[in-house]
Amino acid sequence: MNQEKKDDKGFKVTDRRFESISENERKKKDETIDKEQKKSEGTFEEEQKEKSPLPEVNFTNFILSLSTSVLLNFGDIPDPVSKEKKKDLNMAKQTIDIIGMLQEKTKGNLNKEEESLIESLLYDLRMRYVKESSQ
16 A cells, blocks of 8 residues: 555646746746737627627517527528528427427416517417418
């Protein structure tokens, strides 16, 4: 057992990349790298805010997002990536079923506007699905 403890000393890692650089130069280099990273992070965040301000996260916007997905799968809206309109009734049905599940699981926990929204959306989407699948 004593030998196991002696052999279990671990190891030491020494960074020798900057050995030829003085301590002051190393600090300046580190500060420059930090400033560049912060600047690039800030720029990226600012660009994202300018490109597409995101809507508030709430139940209404979530349901509207799902319904937009259904419209995309009906072929009404072009795919944001490929810019092509594609019809996928299986995905549309699945998303409609998800909205229906959310309606059941949130029953009694929604305000009147949310209840009305989900009811009318489900009715419209289900009727549209029936129409699209019979063509």
